[in-house]
Amino acid sequence: MGTRSEAKENTRQQLLQAAKDVVSSQGPTALSLRDVARRAGVVPSAVYRHFESRDALLTQLILYAYTGLAEHLETAVASSEGHGAWRTAANALRAWALANRHEFLLIYGTPVPGYRAPEATISAAVRVAAVFISRTPQEAGPPADPTLRKQLTAPAADFGVSADGLAHALAEVSQLVGALILELGGHFVGTADPADQLWDHILTRQSLGGTG
Amino acid sequence: MGTRSEAKENTRQQLLQAAKDVVSSQGPTALSLRDVARRAGVVPSAVYRHFESRDALLTQLILYAYTGLAEHLETAVASSEGHGAWRTAANALRAWALANRHEFLLIYGTPVPGYRAPEATISAAVRVAAVFISRTPQEAGPPADPTLRKQLTAPAADFGVSADGLAHALAEVSQLVGALILELGGHFVGTADPADQLWDHILTRQSLGGTG
DNA sequence: CAGAATTGTGAACAGTGTTCACTGAATTAT
DNA sequence: ATAATTCAGTGAACACTGTTCACAATTCTG
Numbered sequence: 001m002g003t004r005s006e007a008k009e010n011t012r013q014q015l016l017q018a019a020k021d022v023v024s025s026q027g028p029t030a031l032s033l034r035d036v037a038r039r040a041g042v043v044p045s046a047v048y049r050h051f052e053s054r055d056a057l058l059t060q061l062i063l064y065a066y067t068g069l070a071e072h073l074e075t076a077v078a079s080s081e082g083h084g085a086w087r088t089a090a091n092a093l094r095a096w097a098l099a100n101r102h103e104f105l106l107i108y109g110t111p112v113p114g115y116r117a118p119e120a121t122i123s124a125a126v127r128v129a130a131v132f133i134s135r136t137p138q139e140a141g142p143p144a145d146p147t148l149r150k151q152l153t154a155p156a157a158d159f160g161v162s163a164d165g166l167a168h169a170l171a172e173v174s175q176l177v178g179a180l181i182l183e184l185g186g187h188f189v190g191t192a193d194p195a196d197q198l199w200d201h202i203l204t205r206q207s208l209g210g211t212g
Numbered sequence: 213m214g215t216r217s218e219a220k221e222n223t224r225q226q227l228l229q230a231a232k233d234v235v236s237s238q239g240p241t242a243l244s245l246r247d248v249a250r251r252a253g254v255v256p257s258a259v260y261r262h263f264e265s266r267d268a269l270l271t272q273l274i275l276y277a278y279t280g281l282a283e284h285l286e287t288a289v290a291s292s293e294g295h296g297a298w299r300t301a302a303n304a305l306r307a308w309a310l311a312n313r314h315e316f317l318l319i320y321g322t323p324v325p326g327y328r329a330p331e332a333t334i335s336a337a338v339r340v341a342a343v344f345i346s347r348t349p350q351e352a353g354p355p356a357d358p359t360l361r362k363q364l365t366a367p368a369a370d371f372g373v374s375a376d377g378l379a380h381a382l383a384e385v386s387q388l389v390g391a392l393i394l395e396l397g398g399h400f401v402g403t404a405d406p407a408d409q410l411w412d413h414i415l416t417r418q419s420l421g422g423t424g
Numbered sequence: 425c426a427g428a429a430t431t432g433t434g435a436a437c438a439g440t441g442t443t444c445a446c447t448g449a450a451t452t453a454t
Numbered sequence: 455a456t457a458a459t460t461c462a463g464t465g466a467a468c469a470c471t472g473t474t475c476a477c478a479a480t481t482c483t484g
Binding site: 026027029030105108109110111112113117122125141142144145147148151152155166167170171173174175176177178179181182184185186187188190191192197198200201202204205208209 | 238239241242317320321322323324325329334337338353354356357359360363364367378379382383385386387388389390391393394396397398399400402403404409410412413414416417420421
């Protein structure tokens with residue numbers, strides 16, 4: 001230790017860690033650049049040596065949230081591959097969302113203003129999507145419309161599934177994300193709260209879905 | 213005119229209108245109390261004669277968003293009652309969400325920090341939910357688990373449907389909201405973008421769903 | 425008409441993100 | 455080895471934010 005670039009990396013990591021702590025416990029709106037600097041033992045303007053702006057710092061946190069979720073999902077499905085992989089992935093998604101609600105909402109909640117996804121974030125998002133897309137049953141549900149199939153054929157090829165399979169996956173993931181958003185937003189209070197049973201019910205519906 | 217209470221109502225309405233304009237065009241994070249005061253031609257501290265805080269002002273906007281959506285849905289289904297009412301409601305939901313994205317995210321996106329739903333908001337939320345719940349097919353999808361059915365029986369009675377029907381509605385609404393959240397968040401870019409066809413596909417799946 | 429109530433004022437406070445001239449030490453070039 | 459350059463970190467400033475408070479002015483009430 002002792003080199004300048006090492007020092008730079010150190011305080012950068014301290015800034016990131018402080019920012020993660022704040023977001024994880026209080027959410028992104030509570031993220032103050034000055035507070036982060038304070039926690040890292042540095043003056044506010046020093047943060048600009050490492051990040052272009054407060055939003056750029058937040059963008060980094062979004063990236064970490066994506067990769068954290070992707071790794072969580074991948075290890076979950078890896079330890080129980082085969083049948084029921086979709087259910088395993090779905091349950092891992094919910095477990096992660098409940099344990100990291102602010103990070104989950106950072107990804108799937110209201111987009112942060114002026115945020116344009118950088119390349120690294122996109123690939124991390126694809127990692128998350130791939131876990132589900134590659135584990136969707138091939139011939140479940142009604143076939144996609146010709147227009148939809150045409151739209152999805154190319155991207156489906158990238159994931160190694162059929163257009164119908166991708167359409168199926170997108171529809172099902174929408175349901176999972178929607179249920180979690182509603183649960184985290186307290187929209188099930190008065191009906192399905194806690195939402196554990198409803199979640200199981202949704203998974204059962206999904207595994208029974210299809211034309212036959 | 214000329215009375216004090218009328219004047220109070222006037223500036224209050226001006227403040228609300230200004231706030232609505234900002235949120236509608238730039239989203240809630242761009243809502244500045246000082247800016248709202250400026251637009252209403254009043255000094256910042258005067259806002260506190262009408263609203264407890266900036267968050268209280270935002271809460272009012274959430275309420276307006278709820279009632280606006282509820283009215284939109286109700287008129288949509290009223291003008292085409294009968295068969296296909298669910299599809300009509302769903303399409304009205306999407307149309308409203310796309311035309312009022314910030315308001316939609318105000319309701320279903322990341323919850324604003326420190327927000328506790330007041331009574332008026334809850335009843336408006338119920339209005340929205342009721343449009344869908346009362347139009348769900350009774351015997352579609354797998355039956356709910358005993359635990360889930362027990363949980364949902366009482367609230368289902370309030371809506372005049374069975375517990376299974378409510379479980380069905382909650383699952384389907386989750387899918388609709390999830391698809392819209394993902395669409396508005398740009399998560400379909402690269403796959404189902406624009407998402408019109410995927411939306412239709414989801415609605416078709418929903419109308420075909422069920423055990424028979 | 426006198427007194428109470430309350431809408432709006434203007435100044436102040438603590439906080440925010442961001443910019444910029446600067447310092448001092450580590451790196452590189454001579 | 456010495457001089458030049460790079461650059462992480464500093465501290466002061468700017469324009470902004472939400473919020474509070476003593477005060478003025480006007481309307482309502484007894």
